[in-house]
Amino acid sequence: MTEKEANTKAEGLDNLTFREGMAQLDDIVRTLESGSLELEESLEKYAIGVQLLAELQRRLADAEQKVEVLMGELEAAPDDSVRDSTLQKA
Numbered sequence: 001m002t003e004k005e006a007n008t009k010a011e012g013l014d015n016l017t018f019r020e021g022m023a024q025l026d027d028i029v030r031t032l033e034s035g036s037l038e039l040e041e042s043l044e045k046y047a048i049g050v051q052l053l054a055e056l057q058r059r060l061a062d063a064e065q066k067v068e069v070l071m072g073e074l075e076a077a078p079d080d081s082v083r084d085s086t087l088q089k090a
Contacts, residue, residue, distance in 0.1 A: 013055045
């Protein structure tokens, strides 16, 4: 596989769901750990795995940020109509 082919495969990562990407990454790791590939094939798989991991980490960070925003929206804003009973008139 040439560098251009590896880049083409990496561009296809956008079409994968997070779960599909994780499964593909798991397959790459399992294949690399098996030691059944030639050096060149191992390097190509490794490069694809690094690109896939970076994409999945980016998606995860985006999802975490969205959750933080949503959680912030759940926190009630102070209501001006609620009277603080700890304050007393002077």
